[in-house]
Amino acid sequence: MKYWLHTLKNWKSFKGRASRTEWIFSFVLICVFYFLLACPIWYVYFNKPELLDNTWFLMGLGFVAMACLWFWLITLFALWTRRLQDVNKSGLYIWLCGIPPILGAIIPLYFAFRPSASGPNRFGEEPQY
Numbered sequence: 001m002k003y004w005l006h007t008l009k010n011w012k013s014f015k016g017r018a019s020r021t022e023w024i025f026s027f028v029l030i031c032v033f034y035f036l037l038a039c040p041i042w043y044v045y046f047n048k049p050e051l052l053d054n055t056w057f058l059m060g061l062g063f064v065a066m067a068c069l070w071f072w073l074i075t076l077f078a079l080w081t082r083r084l085q086d087v088n089k090s091g092l093y094i095w096l097c098g099i100p101p102i103l104g105a106i107i108p109l110y111f112a113f114r115p116s117a118s119g120p121n122r123f124g125e126e127p128q129y
Contacts, residue, residue: 004029010082011075014091018082019127023112026079030072037068080108085123087114 003022010016018026041061044051051057081091089111096107119126 007075007079010078011071012078014078014081016082016124017086017116017121017127018079019086019116020083020113022127023079023083027076030076034068034072037065041065080112083112084108085121086116086127087111088117088121088123 003019003025006022007018007026044061077094080094084091084093093111094108097104099107116126
């Protein structure tokens, strides 16, 4: 829980470092929260199609979903950047995800699961929780 709180406190910070444990816990929790946000949307879509005719309901639901999505995207990019900085790589390595499918997923994950660089590096001190 302390890792998730640290991530929420630094949700828009691209400076510093994030440990492997913080990255794993936060990434999984963000995915779970996004799934929980999608569940009511799926329920309405498949079980209450009459609500889809209500424009105000759709606009409200869409606004909440988009606000959460932007918050989580910024949080994930900041978390990925801090994690890459923890292994002494630039946060710009996240753009490698744009490489064709298989390679684009493997390279950032390789860096994410690598052990942290011990001691201070050019991005700051080693994370202490």
